[in-house]
Amino acid sequence: MEITDFKQLLTEEFGEDVVLSIDENATPKALVVDATKIQAICLFLRDHENSFFDMLSCLTAIDNGPEANTMEVIYNLYSIPHEHSLMLKTVIDRESSEIDSVESVWRTADWHEREAYDLLGVNFKGHPDLRRILMAADWEGHPLRQDYVEPETYRGMKTIREEGDPS
Amino acid sequence: MSTIEYKYKPGNLNASAPAFYKEENLKREEMVINIGPQHPSTHGVLRLEVVTDGEIVVDLVPHLGYLHRCFEKHAQSVPFNQAIPFVDRLDYVAAMNSEHAFVMGIEKMLGIENDIPKRVEYIRVLVAELNRIASHFVAIGTYGLDIGAFTPFLWVMRDREHIQRLLEWISGARMLYNYIWVGGLFYDLPVGFEEKCLEFINYLKPKLVELDDVLINNKIFVERTANIGVLPRNLAINYGVTGPVLRGSGLKYDLRRVDGYSVYPELDFDIPVGKGEMGQTGDCWDRTFVRVQEVKESVKIIEQCLEKLTKEHKRTRDFDPRAMVPKKIRPKAQDFYARAENSKGELGFFFRTDGRSDIPVRCKARACSFSNLSVLAEITRGHMVADMIAIIGSIDFVMGEVDR
Numbered sequence: 001m002e003i004t005d006f007k008q009l010l011t012e013e014f015g016e017d018v019v020l021s022i023d024e025n026a027t028p029k030a031l032v033v034d035a036t037k038i039q040a041i042c043l044f045l046r047d048h049e050n051s052f053f054d055m056l057s058c059l060t061a062i063d064n065g066p067e068a069n070t071m072e073v074i075y076n077l078y079s080i081p082h083e084h085s086l087m088l089k090t091v092i093d094r095e096s097s098e099i100d101s102v103e104s105v106w107r108t109a110d111w112h113e114r115e116a117y118d119l120l121g122v123n124f125k126g127h128p129d130l131r132r133i134l135m136a137a138d139w140e141g142h143p144l145r146q147d148y149v150e151p152e153t154y155r156g157m158k159t160i161r162e163e164g165d166p167s
Numbered sequence: 168m169s170t171i172e173y174k175y176k177p178g179n180l181n182a183s184a185p186a187f188y189k190e191e192n193l194k195r196e197e198m199v200i201n202i203g204p205q206h207p208s209t210h211g212v213l214r215l216e217v218v219t220d221g222e223i224v225v226d227l228v229p230h231l232g233y234l235h236r237c238f239e240k241h242a243q244s245v246p247f248n249q250a251i252p253f254v255d256r257l258d259y260v261a262a263m264n265s266e267h268a269f270v271m272g273i274e275k276m277l278g279i280e281n282d283i284p285k286r287v288e289y290i291r292v293l294v295a296e297l298n299r300i301a302s303h304f305v306a307i308g309t310y311g312l313d314i315g316a317f318t319p320f321l322w323v324m325r326d327r328e329h330i331q332r333l334l335e336w337i338s339g340a341r342m343l344y345n346y347i348w349v350g351g352l353f354y355d356l357p358v359g360f361e362e363k364c365l366e367f368i369n370y371l372k373p374k375l376v377e378l379d380d381v382l383i384n385n386k387i388f389v390e391r392t393a394n395i396g397v398l399p400r401n402l403a404i405n406y407g408v409t410g411p412v413l414r415g416s417g418l419k420y421d422l423r424r425v426d427g428y429s430v431y432p433e434l435d436f437d438i439p440v441g442k443g444e445m446g447q448t449g450d451c452w453d454r455t456f457v458r459v460q461e462v463k464e465s466v467k468i469i470e471q472c473l474e475k476l477t478k479e480h481k482r483t484r485d486f487d488p489r490a491m492v493p494k495k496i497r498p499k500a501q502d503f504y505a506r507a508e509n510s511k512g513e514l515g516f517f518f519r520t521d522g523r524s525d526i527p528v529r530c531k532a533r534a535c536s537f538s539n540l541s542v543l544a545e546i547t548r549g550h551m552v553a554d555m556i557a558i559i560g561s562i563d564f565v566m567g568e569v570d571r
Contacts, residue, residue: 023502025499025500025501025502026501026502026503027275027276027501027502027503027504027505028504030502054404054405055404055407056407057407057504057506057513057515057533058504058515058517058531058533060517060529060531060533062519062528062529074502074517076504076515076517076533080404080418080420083425085504087502087504089502106405106406106407107402107405107406107407107541107545108405108406108407108408108538108541110541111537111538111541119239129187132232133231133232134231134232134235134570134571135232135235136232143237143240144239144240144243
């Protein structure tokens with residue numbers, strides 16, 4: 001299926017304004033979709049017999065910085081029987097950075113979303129267990145945000161090693 | 168030298184490694200056991216919080232992150248070619264495969280993937296398959312060790328040593344190679360390598376028959392692993408499980424064939440899948456069986472590569488494997504998802520480039536072990552604690568890739 005076919009599938013189901021734009025430049029080609037309907041879109045794309053995206057390969061988030069004031073959550077879908085792939089992009093507000101969880105659609109999203117929450121601070125609504133996964137539970141800040149400043153100490157220990165410091 | 172202040176409070180331990188289960192969540196007769204961070208069956212640093220009722224595992228919560236080295240943050244602060252040594256450290260027992268995946272992704276982004284000389288491509292596949300055998304040998308050998316079989320472990324480690332020596336001869340390092348570069352290789356194969364490699368392959372083939380006898384068809388081994396930790400196919404796909412774990416569940420899904428990258432379409436090999444010969448499809452035995460079969464397929468691939476490298480794409484005096492290495496890596500502005508079949512499954516890299524610099528704006532590694540590990544709790548519930556160890560070993564995750 002071509003990228004326009006996927007767009008048509010989505011617009012038939014959810015109306016004209018669900019697909020904001022098509023990114024032909026991306027590999028695989030991407031659809032920019034409405035972030036508020038992401039869970040329904042994913043469920044529809046997984047179950048529809050023409051798309052049948054049964055595998056979520058990758059879920060990642062990108063912080064565009066305080067000036068743009070947006071974040072993006074990107075889904076890479078793959079269909080094993082049809083052997084086609086699709087990238088879904090969503091743009092969310094950076095302040096609240098909220099998006100629906102797709103953990104109920106693909107269970108693998110559970111840990112991927114926890115990682116995106118841990119490193120970028122995206123709040124996935126409806127996630128059953130949104131805890132930090134890679135960093136320590138009491139770590140402050142989300143390290144992959146553009147305006148992240150590394151704390152100087154962590155529980156009284158220096159986080160940056162100075163020149164000539166053997167510790 | 169300044170002294171380190173470490174204000175220890177009893178609550179500190181709870182804060183750094185909190186438990187998911189509190190004492191009041193537990194039912195009568197249940198208790199929480201911590202397994203790890205260091206345990207022989209977890210190949211790396213992983214803490215498992217296990218709720219048990221007698222010897223039955225009621226629930227299991229993996230706690231990871233002990234090995235987190237901020238790969239993504241590092242990769243976003245150095246040029247693409249300088250990130251290759253970091254990629255080695257993702258899956259440190261199969262570094263060549265990770266390098267191959269990463270480098271291929273960048274070459275596709277640059278649009279030079281069809282300009283790579285064939286000799287370079289065959290050398291890449293050769294070293295990647297050698298490393299795949301080494302990685303599977305670690306998995307099979309230590310799995311036998313988890314179950315209680317010591318001899319197969321020593322045998323496969325002996326054979327793996329030969330591979331490591333070959334790869335050390337190529338690149339100068341035993342485990343972390345930095346051998347595959349964007350657009351080429353660090354160096355051509357050393358003189359006489361093809362002959363030595365063929366010698367090793369001929370040595371290895373009878374050893375694999377021995378391995379079948381001593382481990383895979385061993386009655387004790389079958390008893391310990393058949394019908395344990397059964398992973399149904401639809402659950403595996405839903406959890407994003409790939410590699411030998413998914414193929415053990417009976418799905419013929421291998422990116423070397425599905426995507427047909429590099430020179431794999433020109434090579435003749437099968438994709439082994441678990442058929443449930445000793446129990447149900449997708450149990451621990453099937454996963455180990457698939458790995459052993461894959462080693463045999465890799466041997467076939469290496470033989471064909473050596474054939475090509477000594478006949479069609481011979482070493483010539485003026486061949487330079489670095490001829491295509493670009494001076495500046497500057498892909499156009501785009502989002503790119505590249506993937507390849509690592510020894511443990513689908514290793515994907517997501518790049519966002521801005522078209523101006525050779526440093527990616529975002530580099531995310533979709534690691535296979537990360538997804539494979541997430542299915543652990545699902546297939547362990549209801550089994551004995553001893554079987555849990557067997558299930559952990561059969562998934563074969565490397566924590567360097569889980570934590571990144």
